[in-house]
Amino acid sequence: MSQRHLLSRGFKKAEASLKLEGMDPSGTPLYESVKKRLLAGEITFEQGREEIVAHYTSRTKLKQA
Numbered sequence: 001m002s003q004r005h006l007l008s009r010g011f012k013k014a015e016a017s018l019k020l021e022g023m024d025p026s027g028t029p030l031y032e033s034v035k036k037r038l039l040a041g042e043i044t045f046e047q048g049r050e051e052i053v054a055h056y057t058s059r060t061k062l063k064q065a
Contacts, residue, residue: 007039030055 015026025031034048043051 004039004041007045011035011039 015024018024030052034043034051037043038045038048
């Protein structure tokens with residue numbers, strides 16, 4: 001199985017799990033951008049994770065200010 005196929009399957013499972021919990025990141029610009037670049041091999045999983053964490057960390061700091 002290719003890396004792209006494994007990642008795609010992983011995204012589908014994660015999205016299904018999040019939907020069951022009432023959270024659906026699908027369609028949000030940040031999520032879709034990271035997902036697209038990850039599947040295209042432009043960034044690594046770690047880079048995508050760091051980008052998402054940085055985004056939500058900065059949003060949290062702005063709300064607290």
